[in-house]
Amino acid sequence: DVQLVESGGDLVQPGGSLRLSCAASGFTVISNYMSWVRQAPGKGLEWVSIIYSDNFIYYGDSVKGRFTISRDTSKNTLYLQMDSLRPEDTAVYYCARGGGNIMPSDYWGRGTLVTVSS
Amino acid sequence: DIQMTQSPSSLSASVGDRVIITCRASQGISNSLAWYQQKPGKAPKLLLFAASSLHSGAPSRFSGGGSGTYYTLTISSLQPEDFATYYCHQYYSSPPWTFGQGTKVEIK
Numbered sequence: 001d002v003q004l005v006e007s008g009g010d011l012v013q014p015g016g017s018l019r020l021s022c023a024a025s026g027f028t029v030i031s032n033y034m035s036w037v038r039q040a041p042g043k044g045l046e047w048v049s050i051i052y053s054d055n056f057i058y059y060g061d062s063v064k065g066r067f068t069i070s071r072d073t074s075k076n077t078l079y080l081q082m083d084s085l086r087p088e089d090t091a092v093y094y095c096a097r098g099g100g101n102i103m104p105s106d107y108w109g110r111g112t113l114v115t116v117s118s
Numbered sequence: 119d120i121q122m123t124q125s126p127s128s129l130s131a132s133v134g135d136r137v138i139i140t141c142r143a144s145q146g147i148s149n150s151l152a153w154y155q156q157k158p159g160k161a162p163k164l165l166l167f168a169a170s171s172l173h174s175g176a177p178s179r180f181s182g183g184g185s186g187t188y189y190t191l192t193i194s195s196l197q198p199e200d201f202a203t204y205y206c207h208q209y210y211s212s213p214p215w216t217f218g219q220g221t222k223v224e225i226k
Contacts, residue, residue: 044205044217044218044219044220045154045162045205045207045217045220046217047213047214047215047216047217050213058213058214060213060214061214094161094162099209099215100209101150101209101210101211101212101215102209103167104152104164104167104207104209105164106164106167106173107164108161108162109161110160110161111161
């Protein structure tokens with residue numbers, strides 16, 4: 001069965017950094033497009049970033065230059081390095097298999113909460 | 119960026135009702151349109167993709183339609199487990215890919 005489990009969410013001060021992890025099972029992250037999507041408390045969904053199987057990477061304008069998506073094939077894990085965090089980055093962060101302009105993300109993790117506050 | 123506008127923002131309906139949610143894109147998206155269902159505290163679940171293709175495991179009472187800039191999600195007979203928030207999502211062409219603001223379906 002496909003499973004995605006995020007971790008790493010925490011309370012962090014503005015300007016701080018955090019690294020989120022997403023452990024995948026039932027498929028390999030290297031062979032799939034992988035995405036991060038976030039949801040601010042009580043708000044809708046916002047696409048954050050995608051890494052293609054051929055290593056093309058894209059970011060949303062609100063996180064470009066501050067967030068970095070990557071993956072570790074030996075651990076079958078997706079990461080999101082978040083630097084220069086702002087209060088408006090407060091959200092539940094979901095990792096998802098797939099995404100891009102061919103097929104939407106079909107399986108999502110349960111999410112991890114990032115709170116940016118002093 | 120392509121803006122997605124869902125309507126209504128919320129609705130109240132009874133079990134057995136037929137429910138229609140609409141989604142309008144700010145430009146044509148060539149059926150690159152998905153629908154997700156999200157329950158409180160849970161991850162979104164994919165229901166439909168390519169505007170009208172049912173995702174594996176999604177109940178057949180869910181159907182999608184539309185073209186160009188206008189799309190619909192229809193629940194033919196609302197079931198108790200369908201009370202949730204629904205999001206449309208465009209994945210046309212280049213990023214950023216965007217979501218509608220959501221439609222909350224509540225029990226009447």
